[in-house]
Amino acid sequence: MSVKPCRDCGDLLPLARFPRHRSSGDGRTSRCRACSAARRKRDHDPSRERERRLWRAYGITGADYRAMGIAQGWRCPVCGERPAAGGRLVVDHDHVSGLPRGLLHSTCNAALGLLADDPAVLERAAAYLSRTADLRAQVLG
Incomplete structure (x- = not known):
């Protein structure tokens, strides 16, 4: 069984715990599913989106x-x-x-x-x- 470290949490996990990604060398993303979900939730926070829009536009x-x-x-x-x-x-x-x-x-x-x-x-x-x-x-x- 192949394992790799998660880019965010650093845990050494089986490849099955990483979402698929075609263009990476091993076919998996660099973040585990849990870290990917947490990042997605953080990045799509409505207040952060509004901050980004205000900065980009004005x-x-x-x-x-x-x-x-x-x-x-x-x-x-x-x-x-x-x-x-x-x-x-x-x-x-x-x-x-x-x-x-x-x-x-x-x-x-x-x-x-x-x-x-x-x-x-x-x-x-x-x-x-x-x-x-x-x-x-x-x-x-």
């Missing part, structure tokens, strides 16, 4: 995200509301520099993106909405 850590949320009082600076129960604020970033600007509701973030992140367009949209609100008040009032 260059910030989970601590940076929480600091931004605390600084904003966990409210969206566009609409002033808190996220719904179980929801979260998303990272808004400048599309030119890539730097994060703050945390917004996903709908508020999408609205800014659809208006091309252009303050002039946003001001025209606000003026348009004000005019239509005045018209509605005249018709209904």
Whole structure:
């Protein structure tokens, strides 16, 4: 019976305790089944996944995200509301520099993106909405 050491725990185990792997010399992985399962569980932890996504997409850590949320009082600076129960604020970033600007509701973030992140367009949209609100008040009032 052939044995080999596990790369993680170091135990000398029979080859049958290692998952199959075609490209390795002995046809088995370098980690035993127990260590492979523990590694898979650790690597697919949702909080670690979120940390990796934040770092990859925006260059910030989970601590940076929480600091931004605390600084904003966990409210969206566009609409002033808190996220719904179980929801979260998303990272808004400048599309030119890539730097994060703050945390917004996903709908508020999408609205800014659809208006091309252009303050002039946003001001025209606000003026348009004000005019239509005045018209509605005249018709209904």
